[in-house]
Amino acid sequence: MPKLIPVADELSKPFWDAVNAKRLVLQRCTGCSKLQYPPQKTCQVCGNAALEWKEVSGKGHIATYIVIEDGRLNRRMPDQPYNLALITLDEDPTVNFYSNLPGTPPYKVPVGAAVEVTFEDVAPGQLIHEWCVVN
């Protein structure tokens, strides 16, 4: 699957560096302990600018999904149709991620099933985080 290649910026570099080392890390507020993803400059709950990177378990569940049959991204056209699932993180279900659910055929998505993080090559030296159904 020729996925688009993320371009790290100053804020996201620690995240992508961790992903490239096959670790899933999220920002955690040192004040109120809220986890957040995608990264932001301050805590979205209390506004605290003191955020730390915390490795999380990489376990989650499938909340719902759609199947992209006629999307607008040139690079993903050959993949159509493909799943786009919404994954909630077990540590904090208000944190969610997208996933194409590698290994799960289009339309055969078990909503509510447990998933775990995996890492996928999208370019030399660049991984992205993906999620696979736990059998």
Added chain:
Amino acid sequence: MAAANDYKWRRDKDGQGVWEHRGKVAIAGLGHSPVDRRWDGVSMDQTLGAYCILACQKAMDEAGITADQVDGIICCDSHIAGPSGGSASKWAPRPYFDSPYDSELGLTLVNAEWLIKTMGLKNVKFAPTKLPTIGEMVGMAAQAVGDGMCTNCLMIYPCGNLEGRYRRGGENADDYARGPRQWTVPWGNHGGNDFINTFPFNQYCLKYGGHHDDLAPFVINQHKNGMLTPWGFNYNHDIEPITVEDYVKSRYILNPLRIWDCDRPVQASTAYLFTTADRAKDMRQKPVYVLNHSQHNFKQPSTQADLDTIEKWTDHAAKRMYEGAGLGPKDVDLFNPYDGYSVMTQFYLEAFQWHGVKRGDALQFYAGDISVKGPHPFSSSGGNLGNGRTRSAMYTDSIEQLRGTAGARQVTVRAETALAAFTTPPSGGWLMLGKHPN
């Protein structure tokens, strides 16, 4: 001239009370260009610029004012479907026509400066830049007139469309995911109201019961209302009405989102003339009064807003609008929410509790009589689905219903207040209009 970023016009906070200019600002004129599927790239009388000038002239003529009486212009820098499309919306470089068309301005782009110059509007004193889309511009126009920034203000919404597939260029043709897109496009979400709302719509069906196909009566009714709208795309292009079978057999875009859940991109422009209530009384049309405008811009808690978040946001927006208007759900006669994807409209209907519809009730409500001649004339405009992606049908229909000039669409229920919007659940605005100032 004042810049938008210097002027505090938004009503986007809670607890602001009833709008200070409630009933003191009116819409006195409206104008629509023809609504084409696309600009052919050749016909100079059908450019976005030509259509904006035409819409402005119609709005002025309808109100009975001349160009030298216009002292405010509110027009977003616009290309395909407004500024919300990012670089994916922009026309590829190509040769221009002869002078003065030495830029895209007037062809596929329009802004206030170009309109002022081209239309010879000599007395404009308020023409802000860096503007949002129509859902907020109507609020800005109302506030500007109320604050005395201008007296006769033309608000113009250009909406272009060109040959080729919609929004396939720019960043959507890129191999890289930059900025905020690094969190979405690697997995296929190119952004937009379709993605924002389809996931929570699925959760809606799980939570309350129902199926995507239950949207069919709403979508079909939007098409029916569109065929009653003489300026709209469907009416002028003899678009065949769709049936339930057509709908449920139509192809998927983002399964379960079908092609008929999506509005049709068009080439068109709309203009409204805002003025003071006092001046409006002496103009040609029956004034339609602005009772409130409100905006919202909610912060997304994670990658994707889920159903709980969408319901919280829309409840919040409804409360803010009702508070500023000094009205409640039972006071609203016409309700024209945005329908630019059919999977979101129930969120607004239930948040505003129009005709008593509460969370989880919308699909059942759609299955009842929502025709314009019935007791619950929901979205009497036909919206974008029935008229093309002008993003203005909701406002125009509300104005015409309150004037009593909606023709075949004229509702049979009381028509003294109307609520209209172009908005998404996280951002946009609402406009409350009244037949009377009080």
